[in-house]
Amino acid sequence: MSGVVIIGAGHAGSQLAVSLRAEGYAGAVTLIDASDALPYHKPPLSKTFLKDPTALPQPLRAAAAYEAAGVLRRRGIVTAIDTAARVVTVDGEALGYDDLILATGARNRxxxxxxxxxxxxxxxxxxxxxxxxxxxxxxxxxxxxxxxxxxxxxxxxxxxxxxxxxxxxxxxxxxxxxxxxxxxxxxxxxxxxxxxxxxxxxxxxxxxxxxxxxxxxxxxxxxxxxxxxxxGIGAAADTALARASGIACNQGILTDGHLRTSAPHVWAIGDVAETPHWQADAALRVESVQNATDQARHLARTLSGAETDPFRSVPWFWSDIGPLKLQIAGLSVKADRRVVRDDGARLAVFHLAGNRLVSLESLNSPADHMIARQLLEAGRTPPEAVMQDSPAALKAWLQG
Ligand SMILES: Cc1cc2nc3c(=O)[nH]c(=O)nc-3n(C[C@H](O)[C@H](O)[C@H](O)COP(=O)(O)OP(=O)(O)OC[C@H]3O[C@@H](n4cnc5c(N)ncnc54)[C@H](O)[C@@H]3O)c2cc1C
Missing domain, CATH: 3.50.50.60 (FAD/NAD(P)-binding domain)
Incomplete structure (x- = not known):
């Protein structure tokens, strides 16, 4: 049967499985995970799920969506990869692949x-x-x-x-x-x-x-x-399987800009992938739902022949801490100064590298966050006075 075999049915693997078909990929798609739970949203686990004893996991998509896309979901643990023969071992059984995707995520320290x-x-x-x-x-x-x-x-x-x-x-x-x-x-x-x-x-x-x-x-x-x-002291990429199979790893599984690992026909996406980042001039591991799903969509286009460019997206992230919605757009790794706007209810921290906006952190200000994503996408930096004014002023400047 071969086709695409995806190891890990988290945010990245699940998205890739359905996006492949949406992009017109015609081969078999097998999605393997150690758990047989229908792939679910992880963010609620540290937010709403703990508080409500009756809360159920929230599926990423209905079982019917995988069926409609012809995705074979399989419970199992992959224990070995033979990258020369293009075969994985899942629960002792050999399974061939044309392309293999490692979406094994991270494990808590x-x-x-x-x-x-x-x-x-x-x-x-x-x-x-x-x-x-x-x-x-x-x-x-x-x-x-x-x-x-x-x-x-x-x-x-x-x-x-x-x-x-x-x-x-x-x-x-x-x-x-x-x-x-x-x-x-x-x-x-x-x-x-x-x-x-x-x-x-x-x-x-x-x-x-x-x-x-x-x-x-x-x-x-x-x-x-x-x-x-x-x-809660952070997570390490789940690279054990890749390392044991001779695939190059650092903090995560190393990929090139197209999400390709050191082994032919083997790719890595999501929390586990350490990928060159356009905002860092270095390879980075990014742990966020946005990164996992955007990399999955990009790889689906690549494997279907619709994409030849390297992966590039404006990273964004959110965290709900009680009544606070923290949102981050862009990466601040290269920032050397910041501009802060604080009106008591909402906070916006603009990170700049020289005169260039590279990231915005905001608290309870979704409008700032959405505009920052557009600014970063367009590579534009408003004057400091506009940043310090209001989300409305930022929007007016962007549209002006
Ligand atoms: C509690 C919590 C809250 C979070 N909150 C946020 C948030 O608010 N915002 C945000 O942007 N991000 C948040 N994140 C991070 C986000 O969930 C991750 O970035 C995302 O899940 C990464 O997706 P992934 O598919 O790369 O990995 P995962 O979702 O971790 O999936 C990896 C899967 O691979 C499977 N697997 C691994 N090895 C094997 C193997 N050998 N064989 C078979 N299966 C295997 C695992 O069982 C797992 O299901 C949160 C994470 C957690 C844990």
């Missing part, structure tokens, strides 16, 4: 000292979220280790459920790797208003245990008792 403890959780997939949600019923004091997106979204959700929540962050501010100091300050203030205790600059020195449970985290200033710990 875990603190080795906490590995296996009964009341320690992390959040990556539906099984994690269901386990966490069940455990929350018997937990009042929750300690979140890590002040990144998933940790903070969960902290806000848990505070909203009446839990006593403490966030421990080693850096001097939350979101330090991904957001400007002004954004971190606003997020911290809003979380504090929700009753979340934030301990920044906190280095865990040890853990108190009672059998298989961790009952407190110890730092320089004493102990923080807890009933449950949620570890």
């Amino acid at each position: 875990m603190l080795p000292e906490l590995q296996g403890a009964e009341n320690v959780h992390s959040l990556r997939d539906l099984a994690d979220a269901e386990r966490l949600r069940a455990a929350l019923a018997g937990a009042d004091r929750v300690t979140v280790i890590g002040g990144g997106f998933i940790g903070l979204e969960s902290a806000a959700a848990l505070a909203g459920m009446g839990k006593s929540v403490t966030v421990l962050e080693a850096a001097p501010r939350v979101l330090a790797r991904v957001a400007a100091p002004e954004t971190s300050a606003r997020v911290q203030a809003v979380l504090a208003g929700l009753g979340v205790i934030l301990r920044t600059g906190f280095m865990a020195q040890g853990y108190r245990r009672d059998g298989a449970r961790v009952t407190a985290v110890t730092g320089a200033e004493g102990e923080i008792p807890c009933d449950l710990i949620l570890v």
